[in-house]
Structure formats: structure tokens, C-alpha cells
């Protein structure tokens with residue numbers, strides 16, 4: 001008899017886990033997602049942003065035939081970044097291994113399409129517009145609700161919380177099962193921005209294979225990532241306490257703001273985007289740190305629900321996909337005995353998630369002098385590592401992105417730098 005796994009949340013982690021479970025032929029999966037079905041509703045500009053995937057995330061996707069190719073086709077490979085500025089030449093940072101960048105909602109769409117094309121409705125049920133509102137771990141039921149409609153309970157053999165940083169299932173475990181969990185907002189807020197890479201009238205064309213950044217000062221910056229074709233999607237990031245956008249009330253003011261503060265990007269913004277930007281919500285990032293990622297033999301926390309981090313080093317999604325790879329390996333190792341798999345997952349993954357939290361908070365500094373030191377260290381370590389690989393180790397970014405090391409190992413090797421940035425940070429705890 002198949003085990004019934006109910007997954008809450010059809011983000012990257014929930015969808016990839018459904019793939020991993022179903023291919024084992026021992027499970028049937030019911031997946032409930034609060035948002036609307038992206039195959040029906042155009043979600044292309046709805047709460048989305050570009051995600052960069054490197055080996056950690058990609059090896060989890062690669063395990064499923066054809067998936068990495070499909071994602072690569074819908075994304076863009078970037079082999080470096082360009083930091084633009086008002087005066088002086090733009091600063092270029094190259095990457096030996098290109099990053100695969102893809103819009104979050106497009107990534108979700110491809111994972112979903114592959115899933116529904118591969119498995120029948122007897123094995124897989126995916127329901128959009130359904131929100132998890134309650135859990136009863138003793139009765140092994142989860143309560144769902146569509147809009148303001150009547151709530152109903154669904155029974156499970158195993159329940160997976162893949163419902164993101166503001167996980168309802170995690171809150172329930174914190175209240176009912178003594179799960180220790182710390183949550184903090186990062187000081188930054190962000191708003192999505194959608195531009196064109198080209199402005200033929202001004203003879204402007206930004207490189208299609210580079211991430212484009214602009215630091216206005218140490219509080220406000222933009223990060224724009226090429227999409228297939230001419231699109232350039234990204235975010236403006238700013239201090240949540242000093243929102244520089246709060247006084248903007250017309251599209252003319254939006255255009256002037258970008259033209260004055262980020263002149264290059266301002267020239268690539270259309271009138272329509274300026275209008276849409278006004279109405280787009282401001283996003284806040286919640287970080288989450290839990291003492292364990294499971295409860296008993298039947299509840300698993302995965303992805304952002306277990307360990308949401310600051311996006312500063314682009315690892316949240318990579319780590320969420322890596323969770324799935326590791327969980328899949330443990331299912332294999334313990335022959336699908338969840339009583340053994342779940343604690344083993346917590347034991348292996350919690351230290352790495354905590355290390356990732358530190359790396360995400362403190363790899364990239366905020367003070368001007370440390371930013372200069374950061375780029376100097378990055379350049380020097382690359383040069384010296386090439387000449388003396390035994391003596392000089394790569395700098396923290398390159399260790400995270402290009403090495404097959406766990407986050408705990410990277411933190412260990414980078415502790416000196418992380419401590420230095422931490423000491424300079426007003427928000428450090």
C-alpha cells in the first residue's frame with residue numbers, strides 16, 4: 001500500500017520533493033498551495049524575482065531526467081557581474097563557473113509541469129488556492145481552506161511543511177510540539193523591478209550574460225538579472241526603516257527617482273513599468289532558525305520553512321533544493337523508514353542550515369571600508385589561489401559557490417572574515 005504524503009506549499013522545495021517521492025513508487029502525494037494555479041493565472045510579475053542556481057541546487061535538479069535542461073532553457077547563464085556607478089568605470093567581477101539564473105515563478109512552473117506530465121492523478125493531486133489553516137499531529141490530519149470557503153480536514157501518513165519562511169505548519173509545531181525556532185526580519189526590504197536590457201534610442205545595451213548591480217550607498221542598491229530575450233528582472237533593496245520610495249506617488253516621480261539615483265537603469269525603465277512599480281508591494285525577508293527539522297516519525301520541515309536566510313549570497317533556494325537531494329539519499333539509505341529518516345535529516349542538515357544563516361548574514365559587509373576590503377580579498381585570493389592552491393584558500397563567496405563543501409565547512413574556513421563583518425554590523429546578535 002502506498003504511503004500518503006501531504007505537502008503544504010508548491011514552491012521549489014515542495015515541488016522538487018514531490019518528484020523525489022513519486023519516483024520511488026512507494027508514495028502518493030497531495031500538494032496544497034495557497035497561491036493561484038500559475039498555469040491559469042499569469043503570475044509572471046507577481047511576487048517574483050530572479051534566482052541564481054549553482055551546483056548545490058542544480059545537482060538536486062539534475063537527478064531527474066530532463067529537468068535541468070528545461071530549467072536551463074528558460075533561464076540565462078551569467079558568467080560574472082558588473083557593478084555600475086555614476087563616476088568611473090564599471091567594476092567587472094568574472095566567474096569561472098557560470099551561474100544559472102531563472103525567475104522564481106518560471107522555475108516553479110517548470111517543476112510543476114514536469115510533475116503533472118510525469119505522474120497520473122492516482123499518484124498525484126495538486127490543488128491551488130488552498131491554504132493550510134490547522135494541523136493535528138495526534139490525529140494526523142491537516143485542515144485546508146479555499147478562500148473564505150468551508151474548511152475541511154485531510155488525513156496523512158506523512159506531512160511536509162514546504163510552506164516557506166512564514167510557515168503555518170512550523171508555527172503549529174512551535175506552539176504544540178515545543179519546536180524551538182527563532183525568526184528575525186533582515187533590515188533590508190525590497191521591491192521587484194522589470195526593465196528592458198536595451199534602449200535603442202539611446203544606443204544602450206547591457207550585457208546579456210552578466211548580473212548588473214548598482215550600489216547607490218551602503219543602504220540602497222539594485223541587482224538586475226538578464227532573462228531570456230531582452231528582459232532584465234531584479235530588485236531594488238533598501239533599509240526598511242528608511243524607505244526611499246515611500247514619497248513616490250506618480251509614475252513621473254518613479255522615473256525621476258531611478259534616473260537620478262540609478263541613471264543607467266532609469267534609462268531602461270518604461271512608462272508602464274514606472275506605473276506598475278508604484279503599485280507593487282514592498283517585500284520583507286524573514287530569517288528562520290530551527291533546532292530540528294522534523295517532528296516524530298511523520299512531519300518534515302524543508303526549504304525556507306526550515307531555514308529561511310537573507311538572499312545576500314543567493315543560497316536560500318539552492319539550500320532548499322539541496323535539502324531534497326539529501327532527504328532523497330536518506331530515504332534510500334533507511335529504506336523509507338521515516339522513523340529513522342527524519343531524525344537523521346535533522347542531524348545532518350540543522351548544523352549546515354545554521355552555518356548558512358551566518359554566511360548569509362555576514363559574508364557581504366555593509367561598511368564602505370569593508371566593502372573595499374571584500375573586493376580586494378576576493379581578487380587577491382583568486383590570484384594567489386591559482387599560484388599557490390595549497391597555501392591560499394578561495395574567499396568565502398567562491399567557497400560557497402564553486403566548492404563541493406558543506407556550509408559548515410565553508411563557515412569553518414571563513415570564520416575570521418565572518419567575525420570581522422559581524423563586529424562591524426549594527427544588527428549582529
Ligand SMILES: Cc1cc2nc3c(=O)[nH]c(=O)nc-3n(C[C@H](O)[C@H](O)[C@H](O)COP(=O)(O)OP(=O)(O)OC[C@H]3O[C@@H](n4cnc5c(N)ncnc54)[C@H](O)[C@@H]3O)c2cc1C
Nearest residue numbers: 009011012013034052132163164303304314315316317318
Ligand atoms: C529578493 C530575493 C532574491 C532571492 N535570490 C535567490 C538566489 O539568487 N538564489 C537562491 O538560492 N535563493 C534566492 N532567494 C531565496 C529563495 O527564493 C527561497 O529560498 C526559495 O524560494 C525557497 O523555496 P521554498 O519552496 O522553500 O519556499 P517558497 O518559495 O517561499 O514557497 C513556499 C510556498 O508555500 C506557499 N504557502 C505558504 N503558506 C501556505 C499555507 N499556509 N498553505 C498553503 N501554501 C502555503 C507559498 O504561497 C509558496 O508558494 C531569494 C529570495 C528573495 C526574497
